[in-house]
Amino acid sequence: MSSPRRPRPRSYDPAKVRAALDGQVRVVCEAVDALCAAPDARARLDAPTRLGEWTVRELIAHLVRALESLSRRSGTQDARVRAEITLTDYVNSVSSRAGEIAAAASAGAAELAAAEPAAVAARLREAAGKLAAGAAGTDPAAVVPTAAGAMTVADFLLTRLLEIVVHADDLAAATGTPLRHDRQALAAVTRVLADTLAAKAPGGSVEVRIPPFAVVQCVAGPRHTRGTPQNVVETDPLTWLRLATGRLNWADATEEAAVTASGERADISGQLPLLT
Template identity: 50%
Template sequence: MPPAKKRPRAYDVTRTRTAVLAQFAHVRDAVRTLTPEQLALPGLGEWSVRELVAHLTMALERVSRAMELPEPAGGPKPEIALLEWPFSTAGNAEGIAGHTRELAAAHPDLVALYEETAARFTELVPADGGATDRLVATRGGTMRLGDFLVTRTVELVVHTDDLNRATGLGIPCDRQALAACTRLLADALADRAPGGSVEVRIPPFAVVQCIGGPKHTRGTPPNVVETDPLTWIRLATGRTLWAEALGSAQVSASGRRADLAASLPLMG
């Protein structure tokens, strides 16, 4: 019998919305300081820093655009559950890349683009949490607004880290945004590789059990993986390879089953 899957973690939509805006504000403050030379640097893959910066605005704009449209038909059940979202993103890469280049070319004033994006999001996304269960259209299918906002913390935190590595900036991560991002990707791992033989610890935000085998119930687990949130996020998104993280002591793994290589990355 396959291991039973746990109920999805609950997120407070008001706190998530606040975290999304806070992280976006951190990036906006950094964008104000970027020089033309920095904007021309390699950013992510084939994107320049300018294109990466423009892409970050899409994290909020996708929500704003969805809220302007009528609620999609076919509810009340969404087409994509929150834990399915990380695995649904790879097929959208080509369309996202094209839109990103168009966006960067169409907005020479990136600071103005950030101001407009934040203002639209603030106006269109309710602050009181009243629309949590409203369905919104995403690239992969309909999602509940509350769930879609959690995915925005992943987009913002991951690409903030990309921007820091490309430019040498030290853009901070909002604690709540970092926590939501870490927890969603940890829960996605447990969903992809259900079981109780390995305990994955990402202090101070998440602990999950995964991978089939003998289940640990008390005392010190025989198979433990532990790392920090940023390293975990890089592993989950393919920025860092499992073997590389182990070799550089960014991850500690004890026990013969404590190997996540076959389950990573979660997002392409």
């Protein structure tokens, strides 16, 4: 029996990705501005997050590095270099680089360790300006180096969008303040993570629905061709984001009815999380 065919990569309009980035970064900056303007801002910046030992301050420091990463890499472009990895390759590499990412976050946090709350908010806005300038002034087809391998700017901007959306949800969880994601940003990240699942577990025996943004088929086995699929998983975008990134486990999500799974092959807990 031949191996299941991997799905074709989804294409994204670079202009729409930049607009989604602008919208999501604006949401995060406004949330951090409000946090840092609160009377108890110092205590809130030192509060824990669901990311191991990271505090809110360290989470913001990580966001600063994520926003500035394009400007750091743009100066090392080489027209002779071709892209080595795809967006899916990059996402799949995140878990294996967890130690490296944590070390970088700690280094970034040192810069903000003694900063006054207003300076923390200003530093994030400065980083946001660098990302906007870099995204607007760089050819989407250009290639930049990353820790996982060289990739196009278009794909790299999608990784920045993934970082900002995932960590915006972390920020909301840590502060207890709901955060309204940019719709197009949440849509793109939902699709990126759904496509990552389809690439990780290629096949057509299970249909995963994340309305209104994505539907993918995955998991090797009998392929559904018509009518109602026998194995269906359905959830909302934020629950999917949390499942895919290890912020929520499958058992809790199904028990809370945040996920519905019908069919004997619909348990995809073995494929999750996709990144941590």
